[in-house]
Amino acid sequence: MHLQAVADLPEIRPGDDLAALIADRTTVEDGDVVTIASTVVSKAEGRQADLTDFPAGPRAREIAGRLEDLSGEEKDPRFAQAVLEESTELVTDAPFLLTETRFGHVCVNAGIDRSNVPDHDLLLLPKRPTESAERIRTGLLEASNLDPDDGENVAVIVTDTCGRPFRFGQRGVALGWAGMPASRDWRGETDRDGREMGVTVQSVVDELSSAANLVTGEGDDGTPAVVVRDWAFGDHEGSDNLFRDLDGDFVRHALRDWRYDPEERR
Amino acid sequence: MHLQAVADLPEIRPGDDLAALIADRTTVEDGDVVTIASTVVSKAEGRQADLTDFPAGPRAREIAGRLEDLSGEEKDPRFAQAVLEESTELVTDAPFLLTETRFGHVCVNAGIDRSNVPDHDLLLLPKRPTESAERIRTGLLEASNLDPDDGENVAVIVTDTCGRPFRFGQRGVALGWAGMPASRDWRGETDRDGREMGVTVQSVVDELSSAANLVTGEGDDGTPAVVVRDWAFGDHEGSDNLFRDLDGDFVRHALRDWRYDPEERR
Numbered sequence: 001m002h003l004q005a006v007a008d009l010p011e012i013r014p015g016d017d018l019a020a021l022i023a024d025r026t027t028v029e030d031g032d033v034v035t036i037a038s039t040v041v042s043k044a045e046g047r048q049a050d051l052t053d054f055p056a057g058p059r060a061r062e063i064a065g066r067l068e069d070l071s072g073e074e075k076d077p078r079f080a081q082a083v084l085e086e087s088t089e090l091v092t093d094a095p096f097l098l099t100e101t102r103f104g105h106v107c108v109n110a111g112i113d114r115s116n117v118p119d120h121d122l123l124l125l126p127k128r129p130t131e132s133a134e135r136i137r138t139g140l141l142e143a144s145n146l147d148p149d150d151g152e153n154v155a156v157i158v159t160d161t162c163g164r165p166f167r168f169g170q171r172g173v174a175l176g177w178a179g180m181p182a183s184r185d186w187r188g189e190t191d192r193d194g195r196e197m198g199v200t201v202q203s204v205v206d207e208l209s210s211a212a213n214l215v216t217g218e219g220d221d222g223t224p225a226v227v228v229r230d231w232a233f234g235d236h237e238g239s240d241n242l243f244r245d246l247d248g249d250f251v252r253h254a255l256r257d258w259r260y261d262p263e264e265r266r
Numbered sequence: 267m268h269l270q271a272v273a274d275l276p277e278i279r280p281g282d283d284l285a286a287l288i289a290d291r292t293t294v295e296d297g298d299v300v301t302i303a304s305t306v307v308s309k310a311e312g313r314q315a316d317l318t319d320f321p322a323g324p325r326a327r328e329i330a331g332r333l334e335d336l337s338g339e340e341k342d343p344r345f346a347q348a349v350l351e352e353s354t355e356l357v358t359d360a361p362f363l364l365t366e367t368r369f370g371h372v373c374v375n376a377g378i379d380r381s382n383v384p385d386h387d388l389l390l391l392p393k394r395p396t397e398s399a400e401r402i403r404t405g406l407l408e409a410s411n412l413d414p415d416d417g418e419n420v421a422v423i424v425t426d427t428c429g430r431p432f433r434f435g436q437r438g439v440a441l442g443w444a445g446m447p448a449s450r451d452w453r454g455e456t457d458r459d460g461r462e463m464g465v466t467v468q469s470v471v472d473e474l475s476s477a478a479n480l481v482t483g484e485g486d487d488g489t490p491a492v493v494v495r496d497w498a499f500g501d502h503e504g505s506d507n508l509f510r511d512l513d514g515d516f517v518r519h520a521l522r523d524w525r526y527d528p529e530e531r532r
Contacts, residue, residue, distance in 0.1 A: 169469030203435030
């Protein structure tokens with residue numbers, strides 16, 4: 001497996017054609033997986049925003065006030081309003097905003113970025129990252145003269161980075177994907193001793209996003225896209241279930257029942 | 267960045283020298299990162315075990331009985347005993363055993379494997395994976411004639427796969443590492459717009475483990491080791507904090523206070 005960052009992408013502006021910009025700078029081949037950081041997808045899709053776009057309602061003012069009390073730092077209720085508008089659910093009563101975005105991804109602040117946004121206050125996540133991935137994939141197939149009807153394929157993953165429970169640090173994750181399933185399902189296959197493997201669904205889009213993040217880094221220095229070559233999904237069952245809902249996730253049940261107590265943590 | 271699985275490793279037995287087995291099959295160069303699945307590290311370290319090694323105490327019997335009631339499936343209290351002996355803490359009252367292992371890793375069943383173990387019932391995780399990584403690294407440096415005193419380096423990561431909240435599927439994670447820090451700390455560095463980045467610690471050992479898992483897969487078909495080439499940690503601050511403790515993890519706080527209610531989920 002080989003990963004190569006796409007060099008010299010310009011600063012992305014609303015309306016830019018990411019597929020064309022990538023295809024101009026690198027050759028995309030049959031079987032490649034192309035990862036693209038959600039920041040540049042958002043920029044191309046005009047997801048820049050300003051705090052003045054989000055006049056705070058009562059719930060946002062209450063949330064910001066509470067976060068201010070807990071942290072001792074000033075909190076802008078318009079930011080809380082933006083997070084609420086991008087989310088279907090506030091997942092927890094934590095001392096920060098962990099929400100489920102409208103497309104099912106659980107992350108802090110609905111993934112709204114306050115850096116990397118020239119001339120604006122905020123950068124929202126792509127509205128429907130899987131549709132973004134599909135659009136970019138169509139563009140890359142065309143620009144590369146590859147035809148799925150001839151058995152040729154390119155996959156595209158829109159990536160982000162986020163933290164997680166139990167372990168420090170952030171790692172790359174997938175927000176949307178096209179041209180491949182999200183996971184390899186190994187259930188029913190056997191290990192090398194011939195025993196059937198248990199619950200083993202391998203989240204390959206997340207693993208590819210993590211791998212790509214090693215190459216792009218966090219500095220966003222002009223290499224937000226990566227071409228992954230010589231990797232194949234292989235002959236496995238696939239699944240597109242990536243985001244757990246409340247029912248399937250005991251941690252979300254626990255968080256729902258939990259109330260944050262700052263005294264307990266001092 | 268290039269990843270290549272080490273081909274044709276034999277079935278690993280207690281006492282095997284993994285560094286020598288790897289160095290016999292591939293050239294390890296200055297700057298490489300070598301990942302090794304914890305299963306083979308455990309096998310080399312004699313961590314095979316049998317249920318008869320773990321006569322169940324009262325707590326294990328109580329836990330197994332409870333899991334049996336919840337699942338309707340028979341549960342062996344000796345397995346619960348093995349999990350307890352490998353753990354410092356039962357993290358949650360979930361319908362399965364989520365624990366913190368003695369080296370700080372939170373996972374299901376203390377990472378004890380019931381497949382991939384010829385002639386035994388169980389395979390326990392390496393006792394101290396970072397010491398395992400250090401030992402293998404020393405062996406690889408010697409076998410490859412690389413000398414850290416001359417500025418040469420090889421890093422080693424002992425990997426596993428596990429699930430996570432919020433997202434379906436498993437991905438590769440690091441259990442132990444040597445020759446590199448666990449994380450790149452980007453705090454204080456600036457993004458391309460010149461703004462200082464916020465809390466951005468990139469867990470590179472986990473990302474490398476995920477990348478390697480794309481190459482090894484779950485089938486354990488004789489390629490548990492991967493050489494990562496042309497990747498550099500780079501000129502960043504490093505941190506070896508990988509496993510969150512209770513204080514730093516609001517999800518663990520929430521889980522501590524939570525009681526599983528099977529009725530609620532029907």
